[in-house]
Amino acid sequence: MRGHIAKKGNRYYAVVYEGTDPATGKQRHRWYQGGSTRREAERTLTEIVKRIHDGDYRAPEKITLGDYLVHRWLPLRKNQLGASTYDAHRRNINHHILPHLGMIPLQRLTADDLDGLYVKLLTEGRRNGGGGGLSPKTVRNIHGLLHKALSDATRKGAVLRNVALQADPPRVRSHSAMRVWNAEQLRQFLTEIDDHRMAPAFYVAANTGMRRGEVLGLTWSAVDLEDARVSVHQAVTNVAYEKRVGDVKTSTGRRMVDLDARTVEVLRRWRQVQAEEQDLTGLHPGDSGFVFAKPDGSPIHPDYMSQLFERRVEASTLPRIRLHDLRHTHATILLKAGVPVKVVSERLGHSSPAFTMTVYQHVLPGMQAEAAAKFGEALWG
Secondary structure (H helix, E strand, O other), X not given: OOEXXXXXXXXXXXXXXXXXXXXXXXXXXXXXXEEOOHHHXXXXXXXXXXXXXXXXXXXXXOOEHHHHHHHHHHHHHHHHOOHHHHHHHHHHHHHHHHHHHOOOEHHHOOHHHHHHHXXXXXXXXXXXXXXXXXXXXXXXXXXXXXXXXXXXXXXXXXXXXOHHHHOOOOOOOOHHHOOOOOHHHHHHHHHHOOOOOOHHHHHHHHHHOXXXXXXXOOEHHHEEOOOOEEEEOEEEEEEOOEEEEEEOOOOOOOEEEEOOHHHHHHHHHHHHHHHHHHHHHXXXXXXXXXXXXXXXXXXXXXXXXXXXXXXXXXXXXXXXXXXXXXXXXHHHHHHHXXXXXXXXXXXXXXXXXXXXXXXXXXXXXXXXXXXXXXXXXXXXX
């Protein structure tokens, strides 16, 4: 196998000889982008030659990034992703990637193309008519999608290298800026929301750290009021603005969450209220019914719960936080109370205590200072 390095403008290319064209008698050469330095191009050429000798070489196809994502990569991922994650991938591809990079040949995609996309999305990526850019976190999620898709393309020989490895996605601010309430503020919210039909759902969310969809996905068969615990195994999600009921995302997400006595009493009273509603409607789904449902027994849309929370917080004197921040509030209060990180991690359904420590590292400095003081007191009296 013969090949050489060529330079055009400021870019270097690996040029591979592919024999003679039988129709024209001319020599055929394939050009591969090598990068901005000769050394990068040499590495590319070495990789191509190695693949040819190993029998793992595929000639580049004339397929665009858009065709690859829409017709090859995404369909294969459908059975591997949750419904909401798949829908998010589909929307990010259609709304943010295809309009800017969809027509670029997959083999010609560069890290500069990706960097340009990220800048454009950060400055003018919104599609709601109000203008402005997407958040750094959203753009980083799009980068993660492209990184995975190009990694799969590299593994299967569709491209020689994953250019997303050389791209520079925006940094996401640390969790130190996380907004949470203290215990007094949480009590105030629960008192103010007590007059609403959804109050028990907010109470369970605040006192268990369960996610919005997990709370709305609870059925009475998963609630054990005698042993004071609930089984988390399914969630109500929003997929293209439609409600979907499905399993929780991960194996650690399937968990048992213990309840305090007050939360048990809130659920007992709510079950009586729900039974009275069912007597009026004639619906009696029993244990298979959702704990928090519409009067007709159907699950509540997750967006309704979030919007109700936002309206109530806006009308109060409380600091503005999101509904999901109730989960962070629950974890922060537990950690500050000295509950072991492992217990908090299991309660939240995190993948590991290390992940919990990373998310809530803003709480740890104060805890360490308290631990140092206790140690000094124990040692010296």
